[in-house]
Amino acid sequence: MTVRSQSRLLRTLALGALGFTLLGGCEPYPVDDxxxxxxxxxxxxxxxxxxxxxxxxxxxxxxxxxxxxxxxxxxxxxxxxxxxxxxxxxxxxxxxxxxxxxxxxxxxxxxxxxxxxxxxxxxxxxxxxxxxxxxxxxxxxxxxxxxxxxxxxxxxxxxxxxxxxxxxxxxxxxxxxxxxxxxxxxxxLLVEYDPDVPTTDMPIQSFNACATPTVGGERDCGWIKDRIGTCTPNSWVRLGAGSMAQDTSGLCTGPVLGKNKDIRAVLRVCSGIAGCDDEGPRFVAKSTGVCSPVQNPSVSFQCPASGYFNVMMAPWNSTESLGLLYVGEDSTAQNAAYPVSEAQAFxxxxxxxxxxxxxxxxxxxxxxxxxxxxxxxxxxxxxxxxxxxxxxxxxxxxxxxxxxxxxxxxxxxxxxxxxxxxxxxxxxxxxxxxxxxxxxxxxxxxxxxxxxxxxxxxxxxxxxxxxxxxxxxxxxxxxxxxxxxxxxxxxx
Structure with a gap:
């Protein structure tokens, strides 16, 4: 069983996928207890x-x-x-x-x-x-x-x-x-534990709170779990939170995907169903805001071989709290889905x-x-x-x-x-x-x-x-x- 995150913050991303016309489909108990x-x-x-x-x-x-x-x-x-x-x-x-x-x-x-x-x-x-x-x-x-x-x-x-x-x-x-x-x-929600290391029951570092105020999308602390998506391996996928979608060259030519209110946000995409640290083995892509408006992130990436990806999000400044993130799907998307159900992920x-x-x-x-x-x-x-x-x-x-x-x-x-x-x-x-x-x-x-x-x-x-x-x-x-x-x- 899993906890469904209950917070005042609605953290819903939607996804757009580039079509095939672009590029193919007593004493404290030990931690281990x-x-x-x-x-x-x-x-x-x-x-x-x-x-x-x-x-x-x-x-x-x-x-x-x-x-x-x-x-x-x-x-x-x-x-x-x-x-x-x-x-x-x-x-x-x-x-x-x-x-x-x-x-x-x-x-x-x-x-x-x-x-x-x-x-x-x-x-x-x-x-x-x-x-x-x-x-x-x-x-x-x-x-x-x-x-x-x-x-x-x-x-x-x-x-x-x-x-x-x-x-x-x-x-x-x-x-x-x-x-x-x-x-x-x-x-x-995505899995917050690294499936590639021996069992420790310790979360991936990026999901820990930041010890000191930190900014940017490269930090490995202060990130929030979001959802899991599916896609056709090697096809191009794009998603965002209130910004124009990037094409395969990184140009801001696509439609605005969703909305972001209040503060600047950053996104990270990982392969599979488990989160990742910046540039780690499952890291796929990140966005600190490129397209207009710059405070709202969007990202394009090639679908991992597994056909699964997941999304992490964070405020640009670790001392802040995310406001409302909402993204509508790109109606041209044919080869990806985000988020997906448990039945689709397993x-x-x-x-x-x-x-x-x-x-x-x-x-x-x-x-x-x-x-x-x-x-x-x-x-x-x-x-x-x-x-x-x-x-x-x-x-x-x-x-x-x-x-x-x-x-x-x-x-x-x-x-x-x-x-x-x-x-x-x-x-x-x-x-x-x-x-x-x-x-x-x-x-x-x-x-x-x-x-x-x-x-x-x-x-x-x-x-x-x-x-x-x-x-x-x-x-x-x-x-x-x-x-x-x-x-x-x-x-x-």
């Missing part, structure tokens, strides 16, 4: 994926038999806010395992709503507050979860697993247990994730040895630290038939050691659309056209009714570098 998911309304789910496969497979909560039992039979607040019971103290000790803390961060983000929190502390001196987000099992905070609740939260956690140690945004489709569909955002159906993490028979056991000093992280003992197949007996993944190498893709998606098919978080079922073993529904109600799977089978042909379906922005978003063969698609 902060919950990256931000939420707006409970039915709206667009989440980040950066739970490491290793943490999902081997952690002191779900892969410890006693902790697993306590999770499925207790309210979260009872377990994590209680230091006066043996169960509460046991959980506190398990949280000295960093993997357990990471696992719980994502569990709370899936289960609780954006208005709910879960304070916690470990016996090793760590403490903090996990933030809710998706709201898939809000009652778990105060009462033990139902079986359906645990299944849907398990599916969400599995979907958020990845082995590439990068933050990747996902669009998750499905339905809440009350039958209401996960809604899709009409115009999602078009690649990856597959379905389903099952139950909270069950007996987990194939490995993580035991956390209490710290002798009472500080720091306790040592871990892991039984079966290298095992073939899935650690969890009731977790499953099926792949969309669009993948050329669907089985290999799915193995890399859910296995910590994919080349050996070892230390996996789920069992591979095959294609989600296989006649016998796939899902019974390829576009489940109540919404037509969101493309979510339902009634998905496991290898024993048992049907699971609480899957989540994941859509990606790019086919290689969750594959390791150098594994481009795994990203090949039969169709988008």
């Amino acid at each position: 902060a919950e990256p998911m931000r939420a707006s309304q409970e039915s709206d789910i667009k989440i980040a994926n950066s739970l490491s496969t290793a943490a999902l497979v081997f952690n002191g909560i779900s892969t410890n038999a006693q902790a697993n039992l306590l999770m499925r039979t207790n309210a979260l607040s009872t377990l994590f806010n209680n230091t006066s019971t043996a169960d509460g103290n046991f959980i506190r000790n398990q949280l000295t395992d960093p993997n357990a803390r990471q696992f719980m961060k994502y569990l709370v983000g899936c289960a609780l709503s954006s208005s709910q929190t879960l304070p916690w502390q470990s016996s090793g001196g760590h403490s903090g507050v996990w933030m809710g987000g998706a709201g898939l099992c809000t009652q778990w905070r105060d009462i033990p979860p139902s079986a359906a609740c645990m299944r849907q939260v398990s599916a969400c956690i599995l979907a958020r697993n990845n082995a590439v140690n990068r933050r990747v945004e996902l669009s998750v489709r499905g339905a809440h247990l009350d039958g209401t569909a996960f809604s899709l955002e009409e115009a999602p 078009r690649i159906r990856e597959g379905a994730f389903y099952g139950n993490l909270f069950t007996r028979g987990v194939a490995a056991e993580v035991t956390v040895i209490p710290s002798k000093t009472g500080r720091g992280d306790g040592a871990r003992e892991i039984t079966h630290s290298l095992m073939s197949g899935s650690v969890y007996p009731q977790m499953y993944v099926c792949h969309d038939p669009g993948w050329v190498q669907g089985a290999a893709y799915a193995t890399h998606r859910v296995c910590a050691i994919p080349d050996m098919g070892a230390n996996c978080a789920a069992k591979l079922v095959g294609s989600c659309q296989a006649p016998t073993t796939g899902c019974g529904t390829f576009d489940a109600p109540p919404v037509t056209g969101d493309g979510d799977y339902d009634d998905c089978k496991d290898p024993d042909l048992t049907t699971w009714s609480e899957p989540v379906t994941v859509y990606l922005n790019g086919p290689c978003d969750l594959m390791p570098a150098g594994q481009v063969n795994l990203c090949k698609r039969h169709f988008p």
Whole structure:
């Protein structure tokens, strides 16, 4: 889920695209314990994926038999806010395992709503507050979860697993247990985290406040997120905020695109769906005001190979606040759209994730040895630290038939050691659309056209009714570098 920015400032850009006639189409908790998911309304789910496969497979909560039992039979607040019971103290000790803390961060983000929190502390001196987000099992905070609740939260956690140690945004489709569909955002904001660096949950530098007053469009501070657009790769695109549009030579020959009131503004365009710093790897173009009137920016750029771009904006002077920006579309635009919806930005159906993490028979056991000093992280003992197949007996993944190498893709998606098919978080079922073993529904109600799977089978042909379906922005978003063969698609 994401926060929809609520401010008195209307930050709407519109886009014009040059046609083919021009050029072709206790103690403060550590940073890594902060919950990256931000939420707006409970039915709206667009989440980040950066739970490491290793943490999902081997952690002191779900892969410890006693902790697993306590999770499925207790309210979260009872377990994590209680230091006066043996169960509460046991959980506190398990949280000295960093993997357990990471696992719980994502569990709370899936289960609780954006208005709910879960304070916690470990016996090793760590403490903090996990933030809710998706709201898939809000009652778990105060009462033990139902079986359906645990299944849907398990599916969400599995979907958020990845082995590439990068933050990747996902669009998750499905339905809440009350039958209401996960809604899709009409115009999602760009992503403020760098997808090309190891997960830090720290925003791109340009979105931080400026430490000192700064002017111009080259600064890497004080920028504001705006929206995502699509375009035909290599075609020329133009957009602006109250200025004449530039042609491919930079001349101010086009129509005035929109309006800008109050103060001078600057624009920056980045490739993909994530923002960028000035002249960084995803930087495409910028405008500090060239055409008349000079205080209003406009920019022309060649569409990135990905077919996606996003827009950042800022006041010329970092000490000021932007007023009203509004731009009308160029009626001649045929090869670009701005802004686009979540469904347009996330078009690649990856597959379905389903099952139950909270069950007996987990194939490995993580035991956390209490710290002798009472500080720091306790040592871990892991039984079966290298095992073939899935650690969890009731977790499953099926792949969309669009993948050329669907089985290999799915193995890399859910296995910590994919080349050996070892230390996996789920069992591979095959294609989600296989006649016998796939899902019974390829576009489940109540919404037509969101493309979510339902009634998905496991290898024993048992049907699971609480899957989540994941859509990606790019086919290689969750594959390791150098594994481009795994990203090949039969169709988008």
